[in-house]
Amino acid sequence: MAKKATTKKSNDGPKYWLFKSEPSCYSIDDLKKDKKTFWDGIRNYQARNMLRDDIKPGDYVLYYHSNAKPMAVVGTAKVVKEGYPDHTQFDKNEGHYDPKADPDEPRWFMVDVKFIQKFPEPVTRDDLKADKITSDMMVMQRGSRLSVQPVEEKEWLAVHKLAGVKPK
Numbered sequence: 001m002a003k004k005a006t007t008k009k010s011n012d013g014p015k016y017w018l019f020k021s022e023p024s025c026y027s028i029d030d031l032k033k034d035k036k037t038f039w040d041g042i043r044n045y046q047a048r049n050m051l052r053d054d055i056k057p058g059d060y061v062l063y064y065h066s067n068a069k070p071m072a073v074v075g076t077a078k079v080v081k082e083g084y085p086d087h088t089q090f091d092k093n094e095g096h097y098d099p100k101a102d103p104d105e106p107r108w109f110m111v112d113v114k115f116i117q118k119f120p121e122p123v124t125r126d127d128l129k130a131d132k133i134t135s136d137m138m139v140m141q142r143g144s145r146l147s148v149q150p151v152e153e154k155e156w157l158a159v160h161k162l163a164g165v166k167p168k
Contacts, residue, residue, distance in 0.1 A: 015059045016151040017050075018073070018139055019113070020066040028063050028075040028118050036114040039148075040086045041096040043108060047148040052083040052109040055148075060167075061113055062151055062159055064139060065122070072122030073159050076168070081112035119163040133158035 019039060021027070031037055042048055061077040085106035088094040101107045128134040138149045151159075160167045 015054070015056070016062070016153055016156040017055060017059060017079075018062040018064050018137070018149045018151050019077070020064045020139075020147040020149075022067045023065045024067075027065065028115075031063065031077060031113070031115045032075075032118055034115075036080065036112060038081075038086075038110050038112050040088045040110045042086070042110065042147060043096065043098070044146060047146050048107075048109055050148050050150070051111055054150075055079055055111050056082050060116075060156065062156065066147070070122060070124040070126070072124040073119070073128070073163070074122045075118040076116040077113040078116050079111050080114050083109040083111050086110040116168050117165065119165060121163070123159055123162045127162050128159075131158055131162060134162065 023029075026037070039051070042051055057079050059079040061079065062073045063075045063077055065072055065074050085103075086096070086108040088096040089098040089101035089106065089108045090103055091097055096108075098107060125140070128137060128140055133154055134140070137151065137155050138144050138146070157167065
């Protein structure tokens with residue numbers, strides 16, 4: 001059974017997330033160079049709701065390269081600005097333009113993240129699959145295509161252990 005996209009309900013510390021990005025669009029190296037960016041272009045309502053309602057400054061992000069060889073967790077980031085309207089939905093020249101989006105009632109949201117670290121070696125899907133804790137992560141579930149996903153703290157810690165680094 002696939003994991004349900006849920007997060008902790010209490011406000012007892014940071015939450016953990018996995019954000020997917022194709023390295024040809026925006027890689028961990030791009031984030032390292034830029035130091036901070038907005039996470040735009042999310043066009044799935046479930047992911048939008050997490051960006052708008054659940055993801056807060058101080059939360060941590062596993063940076064996952066999707067549609068890549070290998071697909072892998074390649075580093076971490078930290079949320080520095082809570083959800084706000086994604087400006088690309090209103091710009092006809094943007095690839096994420098949405099003609100149905102209304103500036104008075106924005107449809108799509110984004111958050112800002114800052115670079116924390118790039119892992120010395122990517123933590124591949126094979127690495128995740130072989131680990132008792134990470135093998136059950138949402139990203140590993142068949143049919144799981146959300147580009148924003150909750151991660152449990154134990155999974156966050158296990159990914160760092162697989163990467164051979166301490167969480168920063």
